[in-house]
Amino acid sequence: MSGPRTTGSILGHRAGAFGAGLCHAILLALSFPLVGWWFMAFLAPLPLFRLALRREGSVWGAGFWAMLGVAPFWVYTHAWVASVSAAGVYPLVVYLSLYTMAFVVIARRCLRAPVSPILVLTLVWCGLEFFRGAIGWSGYAWYLLGHPMIDSPNAGLAWPAMLGGVPLVSALVAMPGAWWVTRGSSGGRAKVAVAAALVAWAGWALFRPVSSGGGPGTLRIGIVQTNVPQDNRIDWSIAQRLDDWLTMRAQTERVAAMDPPPDVIVWPEGLVPGWTFDPISLALERSRPAVWPVRPESDEQAVRLARYLPGVPASQVADEILAMQRSLGIPMLLGAVAHDNLRIERGQNGFDYDWDAMYNSVFLVRGGRVGDVWYDKMHLTPFGEVMPYISAWPWLEDRLLSIGAEGMSFTLAPGRAWKTLGVDLSNGSGAVLATPICFEATVASVCRKLARNAARSGVPCVLVNVTNDGWFAGSDRGRRMHAHASRWRCVELGVPMVRVANTGVSGAIDRFGREVLELPPREPAEAVVSVVPGVPGTVYSRTGEWAGWASLASVVGLLWLGRRGKSGRGPESSEESA
Numbered sequence: 001m002s003g004p005r006t007t008g009s010i011l012g013h014r015a016g017a018f019g020a021g022l023c024h025a026i027l028l029a030l031s032f033p034l035v036g037w038w039f040m041a042f043l044a045p046l047p048l049f050r051l052a053l054r055r056e057g058s059v060w061g062a063g064f065w066a067m068l069g070v071a072p073f074w075v076y077t078h079a080w081v082a083s084v085s086a087a088g089v090y091p092l093v094v095y096l097s098l099y100t101m102a103f104v105v106i107a108r109r110c111l112r113a114p115v116s117p118i119l120v121l122t123l124v125w126c127g128l129e130f131f132r133g134a135i136g137w138s139g140y141a142w143y144l145l146g147h148p149m150i151d152s153p154n155a156g157l158a159w160p161a162m163l164g165g166v167p168l169v170s171a172l173v174a175m176p177g178a179w180w181v182t183r184g185s186s187g188g189r190a191k192v193a194v195a196a197a198l199v200a201w202a203g204w205a206l207f208r209p210v211s212s213g214g215g216p217g218t219l220r221i222g223i224v225q226t227n228v229p230q231d232n233r234i235d236w237s238i239a240q241r242l243d244d245w246l247t248m249r250a251q252t253e254r255v256a257a258m259d260p261p262p263d264v265i266v267w268p269e270g271l272v273p274g275w276t277f278d279p280i281s282l283a284l285e286r287s288r289p290a291v292w293p294v295r296p297e298s299d300e301q302a303v304r305l306a307r308y309l310p311g312v313p314a315s316q317v318a319d320e321i322l323a324m325q326r327s328l329g330i331p332m333l334l335g336a337v338a339h340d341n342l343r344i345e346r347g348q349n350g351f352d353y354d355w356d357a358m359y360n361s362v363f364l365v366r367g368g369r370v371g372d373v374w375y376d377k378m379h380l381t382p383f384g385e386v387m388p389y390i391s392a393w394p395w396l397e398d399r400l401l402s403i404g405a406e407g408m409s410f411t412l413a414p415g416r417a418w419k420t421l422g423v424d425l426s427n428g429s430g431a432v433l434a435t436p437i438c439f440e441a442t443v444a445s446v447c448r449k450l451a452r453n454a455a456r457s458g459v460p461c462v463l464v465n466v467t468n469d470g471w472f473a474g475s476d477r478g479r480r481m482h483a484h485a486s487r488w489r490c491v492e493l494g495v496p497m498v499r500v501a502n503t504g505v506s507g508a509i510d511r512f513g514r515e516v517l518e519l520p521p522r523e524p525a526e527a528v529v530s531v532v533p534g535v536p537g538t539v540y541s542r543t544g545e546w547a548g549w550a551s552l553a554s555v556v557g558l559l560w561l562g563r564r565g566k567s568g569r570g571p572e573s574s575e576e577s578a
Helices: 007-031 038-042 046-053 059-083 089-110 117-134 147-151 153-158 161-181 188-207 230-234 238-256 279-287 299-304 316-328 394-404 438-442 444-455 476-486 488-493 539-543 546-564
Strands: 219-225 264-266 291-293 311-313 332-340 343-347 350-354 357-366 421-424 430-434 461-467 497-501 507-509 515-518 525-531
Touching: 007 038, 007 046, 007 059, 007 089, 038 147, 038 161, 046 059, 046 089, 046 117, 046 161, 059 089, 059 476, 089 117, 089 546, 117 161, 117 188, 117 546, 147 153, 147 161, 147 476, 147 488, 153 161, 153 188, 153 488, 161 188, 161 488, 161 539, 161 546, 219 238, 219 461, 219 497, 238 264, 238 299, 238 316, 238 525, 279 316, 291 350, 311 316, 316 332, 316 357, 332 461, 357 421, 430 444, 438 444, 438 461, 438 476, 444 461, 444 488, 444 539, 461 488, 476 488, 476 497, 488 539, 507 525, 515 525
Parallel strands: 219 264, 264 332, 430 461, 461 497
Antiparallel strands: 219 525, 291 311, 332 357, 343 350, 421 430, 497 507, 507 515
């Protein structure tokens, strides 16, 4: 029977738990961009593993103080959210920190099960990580334990993702720490199994083939990084739209003039400076006498926009883009909006637009016309384009936006089909473009479905991630983490990716997850990059998130076994007291 706890022991437990969370936070911060010491990821779980194994003290108290200790990491990595929603930072940090508390509580419960503690700690870690990354609030797969392995030499330690995705890599990263903290209590078989897994992991990393190939099947993609500020995108005046269009046109013409020329030119997400771009809606705009007044914001802008004064037809910019593409003779992939049943009516202040649904879309333009097939974004960004669960009650969504993100509105609808776009190469062969938009490049299931759709055609494909990372404002940490998480899709699927980001980081990634080109962020830039399209043929591309689902199911099983084995090894009943 345990004796009464003194104030000193309580404070000591709290300080120890807070220190464990803080140490975990520091190690995570060192392993991710911008520091990038990827090997620190192996050490990051150790403090929380030790805390979960500790028998004395309240498990809920330990989890709470560890949660407070890890919170600075989430503040450090998500400070950029304040530029979008000052009130939104706090609930986000609390939500992400709660997973630390959940790990401590659930792991200590699961350790009662008659299962190797190495396996218990690894499965609980990966199960909770998968829940956060793929399920909770539509998923947030950023800052996962396995992610830093993409920065290992030659991206060598990332290869297990081709078998089971990032969850399998996270499990391998967690195993050495779990073995270390339980080395006195782990059975011999568990140690041998862990050692064999780690040797196979490292061995294949050293000896795997890493040639990206090349040759006549190479696709040349022109990148236009525009650097239009995000505040312009929120309140994009007509004069500013026209001014930005002139800049983007000059950039596009420079890309088209590069030697050799690209097979396709790509703009970032949502940068067509008009009001719609799908063929039916454009035809409606042209049929309406909608003329928008142009009011320059400076004398210099007035000079640049002289030919547009005093006003322009609503479809002016779209028509000029189509004419430019026809003149260049190079297909263009453009981010814009599409509508269902667009309606244009005269209002008190000009013309009002209404619709049944609006989509965040990617269009392929050839021969001076928009193709009949385009991709509408399927997975809307949680709290950026939709409020998971909450959006089912519009009155509640409007109230929360007025409190935390005044000026924003969530008007987009998710797409209905996983569509891909075909392009021709200069040698007469073809390729398929799978185009995850913005946040979708960090969602493994989205890219897998797009790539699987491309694979049905039997034509090699390339992932083209168009995104507007202006939301990160001055935080290059956020930009680089977006690119960092996106690189994993290449390993999982065995195909390359080209990223075209408005404010960066634009560039190219080969099928092994290695960066082959990176343009400087937060400045206009252009480039032509050559990539080798591939047919998704990895185990992961065929089976999906089996490793994540297996770990999550195992946690449920361990909790059940832990209740049955409550009197066995693991925390004593006295630790349940506050």
